[in-house]
Amino acid sequence: MEKKSNGVRVILFPLPLQGCINPMLQLANILHSRGFSITVIHTRFNAPRASTHPLFTFLEIPDGLSESQINDEPTSNVMSLLAQINVTAESPFRECLQKLLLQESERVSCLIDDCGWLFTQSVAESLNLPRLVLSTFKATLLNAYPILPRIRTKGYLPVSDSPYPVFNNDWIKYTEEPEKVSCLIDDCGWLFTQSVAESLNLPRLVLSTFKATFLNAYPILPRVRTKGYLPVSDSEAEDSVPEFPPLLKRDLSRLFGEFGEKLDPFLDTIVETTMRSSGLVFMSCEELEEDSLTLAREIFKVPVFAIGPFHSYFSASSSSLYRQDETCIHWLDNQEDKSVIYVSLGSVVNITESEFLEIAWGLSNSNQPFLWVVRPGLVLGSQWIEPLPGELVRSLEEKGKIVKWSPQQEVLAHRAVGGFLTHNGWNSTLESICEGVPMICLPGGWDQMLNARFVSDVWRVGIHLEGKIERKEIEKAVRMLMVESEGEKIRERMNVLKDEVGRSVKDGGSSSRSIEALANHILSL
Numbered sequence: 001m002e003k004k005s006n007g008v009r010v011i012l013f014p015l016p017l018q019g020c021i022n023p024m025l026q027l028a029n030i031l032h033s034r035g036f037s038i039t040v041i042h043t044r045f046n047a048p049r050a051s052t053h054p055l056f057t058f059l060e061i062p063d064g065l066s067e068s069q070i071n072d073e074p075t076s077n078v079m080s081l082l083a084q085i086n087v088t089a090e091s092p093f094r095e096c097l098q099k100l101l102l103q104e105s106e107r108v109s110c111l112i113d114d115c116g117w118l119f120t121q122s123v124a125e126s127l128n129l130p131r132l133v134l135s136t137f138k139a140t141l142l143n144a145y146p147i148l149p150r151i152r153t154k155g156y157l158p159v160s161d162s163p164y165p166v167f168n169n170d171w172i173k174y175t176e177e178p179e180k181v182s183c184l185i186d187d188c189g190w191l192f193t194q195s196v197a198e199s200l201n202l203p204r205l206v207l208s209t210f211k212a213t214f215l216n217a218y219p220i221l222p223r224v225r226t227k228g229y230l231p232v233s234d235s236e237a238e239d240s241v242p243e244f245p246p247l248l249k250r251d252l253s254r255l256f257g258e259f260g261e262k263l264d265p266f267l268d269t270i271v272e273t274t275m276r277s278s279g280l281v282f283m284s285c286e287e288l289e290e291d292s293l294t295l296a297r298e299i300f301k302v303p304v305f306a307i308g309p310f311h312s313y314f315s316a317s318s319s320s321l322y323r324q325d326e327t328c329i330h331w332l333d334n335q336e337d338k339s340v341i342y343v344s345l346g347s348v349v350n351i352t353e354s355e356f357l358e359i360a361w362g363l364s365n366s367n368q369p370f371l372w373v374v375r376p377g378l379v380l381g382s383q384w385i386e387p388l389p390g391e392l393v394r395s396l397e398e399k400g401k402i403v404k405w406s407p408q409q410e411v412l413a414h415r416a417v418g419g420f421l422t423h424n425g426w427n428s429t430l431e432s433i434c435e436g437v438p439m440i441c442l443p444g445g446w447d448q449m450l451n452a453r454f455v456s457d458v459w460r461v462g463i464h465l466e467g468k469i470e471r472k473e474i475e476k477a478v479r480m481l482m483v484e485s486e487g488e489k490i491r492e493r494m495n496v497l498k499d500e501v502g503r504s505v506k507d508g509g510s511s512s513r514s515i516e517a518l519a520n521h522i523l524s525l
């Protein structure tokens, strides 16, 4: 897939959340494999690890967050963090981008080097750089170069073969400078980037890290909130939201959380700036949501590219912000095929202590082996797993393994994993589909509510817990998915979906074609 540099640089600016950094770096890998050079501008908070991406240039900007916010990892209270950083990161971002574009305008005009260098002309030509030669000899001598070989062989002298020196071309990388910065691609959660890009005359593309169906709902979410569906009565809980299928009314309160009308100006800005952008990129594909992608074109009236999921080519684990506990892979190696339920609620969802205990008892009682990511800070008011009583820890350790952070994609790809109890963040949902792992859905809020509905009600590749974090329900769902015949049917449907999505990223598949179109679009900007 690797292509020669095309002399065009793209600037990426992820939101500083694990769930947003992963798709942005996936996009970076995809574009780099098509010949684009990549610069990633990022905040100090949740800075991606540059060392795992040596081919990209990373530029850090200050973000105005306090030391305690930066060190209080992992992220909690996403909405307020985003509200704050969307104010404080604006001018550092503008300055950084301005400086970058200024450098670009200082073009390198030519190379002047000594006539004694043998390789510089071809190097310069291959990079389209004019070359001038400096002779440090009297012109008479250089003039004689064409005839010197003839003089030497004329028989005036006895001569030995002179070996040619070997030159190392490694340092020619310096000429990567005269390239064009073609556009900015940043997260749909940034509110100020469209205006900054416009003021600098730089085209901007938007990356949605959500399913297209969810971004499509932004224009109507304020109306859905005020429509009077909330609070939802028991008799209406199962009804679908007419404006927003396949969402159910019972999903609405968790979707909006405590933010209410404070969300409206964000949603307005995002819709309006996306419409002014030069294009919209989704980490998604036609096979998963053809209708929503068509609708996105109608709503936002910009070119839309669905370019994923490319997880099988570029693992999301490489952009992990936290140290991954590799011992889980060894542990999985000792488990039977498709016997393990993997449990993870992503990087931002929080649960209460009692919910935590219910999950623990549910897993323990299910009698299935499990691998459970308990992120430090997952349980409100606790550092890590202290709320678990000692006897429970011991019984958990017999059957399962608890880690702080896993190499999730490798885990999902492991032959021993047969199910995923997930919060249905869009990344986790896609990774699970790519590896053909059926799910148990426990969404925490926001887009997760919608993703879970698709998994359980539309694609029917998972079991929905319907928010019941109760030991009996969890035990029942785990056994249903992992050992009962119902689980077998779900697994079969998941294998079909996995294959469809897998075809999309192969040569000629819809995502591959869409990447081609995106690359051409960027080159035309």
Ligand SMILES: Cc1cn([C@H]2C[C@H](O)[C@@H](COP(=O)(O)OP(=O)(O)O[C@H]3O[C@H](CO)[C@@H](O)[C@H](O)[C@H]3O)O2)c(=O)[nH]c1=O
Binding pocket: 017, 018, 019, 020, 022, 209, 210, 316, 317, 320, 344, 345, 346, 347, 348, 349, 373, 375, 404, 405, 406, 407, 408, 409, 424, 425, 426, 427, 428, 429, 431, 445, 446, 447, 448
């Ligand atoms: C807990 C854990 C996570 N991960 C990786 C897997 C995923 O690529 C990524 C988590 O992304 P998501 O599954 O989308 O979840 P999350 O961090 O909640 O993501 C946020 O951003 C997502 C994309 O905007 C949203 O869909 C979610 O609702 C939002 O909360 O981190 C690991 O590699 N190891 C881990 O142990």
Ligand SMILES: C[C@@H](CO)CCNc1ncnc2nc[nH]c12
Binding pocket: 017, 019, 020, 078, 079, 082, 189, 209, 348, 349, 350, 444, 445, 446, 447
């Ligand atoms: C439901 C809450 C956690 O309890 C996560 C919402 N997650 C998010 N909320 C808003 N913008 C986001 N961009 C990426 N993720 C985002």
